[in-house]
Amino acid sequence: MKFKYVIVDDEPLARKLISSHASKIEGLEFYGECTNAIEASNLLRNKKVDLIFLDIQMPEIDGLKFISTLKNPPGIIITTAHRDFGPEAFELDVIDYLLKPIRFERLLKSVNKFFDKRADSASKIVSSPEEEIFIYVRAERKMHRISVNEILFIESLDEYVKVHLKNKLMITRENISVLEQKLPPERFVRIHRSFLVSIKSITAIASDGVEIAGKILPFGRAFRQSALAGLKVKT
Numbered sequence: 001m002k003f004k005y006v007i008v009d010d011e012p013l014a015r016k017l018i019s020s021h022a023s024k025i026e027g028l029e030f031y032g033e034c035t036n037a038i039e040a041s042n043l044l045r046n047k048k049v050d051l052i053f054l055d056i057q058m059p060e061i062d063g064l065k066f067i068s069t070l071k072n073p074p075g076i077i078i079t080t081a082h083r084d085f086g087p088e089a090f091e092l093d094v095i096d097y098l099l100k101p102i103r104f105e106r107l108l109k110s111v112n113k114f115f116d117k118r119a120d121s122a123s124k125i126v127s128s129p130e131e132e133i134f135i136y137v138r139a140e141r142k143m144h145r146i147s148v149n150e151i152l153f154i155e156s157l158d159e160y161v162k163v164h165l166k167n168k169l170m171i172t173r174e175n176i177s178v179l180e181q182k183l184p185p186e187r188f189v190r191i192h193r194s195f196l197v198s199i200k201s202i203t204a205i206a207s208d209g210v211e212i213a214g215k216i217l218p219f220g221r222a223f224r225q226s227a228l229a230g231l232k233v234k235t
Helices: 012-022 037-046 063-068 086-091 104-122 176-182 224-230
Strands: 003-008 028-034 051-054 075-080 096-099 133-139 142-147 151-156 161-165 169-172 188-192 195-198 202-206 209-212 215-218
Touching: 003 012, 003 037, 003 104, 012 028, 012 104, 028 037, 037 063, 051 063, 063 075, 075 104, 086 096, 096 104, 104 133, 104 142, 133 169, 133 176, 151 176, 161 176, 176 195, 188 215, 188 224, 195 209, 195 215
Parallel strands: 003 028, 003 051, 051 075, 075 096
Antiparallel strands: 133 142, 151 161, 151 195, 161 169, 188 195, 202 209, 209 215
């Protein structure tokens, strides 16, 4: 699943820069661009859009007035050369307020806020018709779409987290507790402060830990009882 975005800006160079930045972010799909709010309004009547990169000062209707005309607005990230409209923009519940010229790192941070906001309303879990479940994980300046079925276990270290997949290893700076909230609790169990494991990937359970892919992962003292209960193992 990808989130469809449009760019609404009367400056061709601004549209080109935003499109270039957004094309590097996994999980986004370009869906069109408009030079003013009237074009954008017509587009939204005919297409479902998830995210708008919106300039403020444009011909006919400015960006903030345009937002107020929308009954069920998609996510909106303001892109402007003017600092003064920030308070008014945030009163309209925009995701972020970016000042031109926009750096990639800054736009990525805003898009991650958008992903997080969608996660709050949908638990960041997306089901396909085949009931396969996915989550989004930040790594290497991208949002990676990962099938829950591919996760063996998640390991927390001092400054980063390792997501052990069936065929590769992914390293992220997301907190293990944040990742735990994204995952279906009936499929994953926390066995240790540093380990979150896929229940179906466990090949053996002992009194001191579990075995996954040939590795022994220990129970933490504070997690043992709840982990065994989650695994439906009697003590």
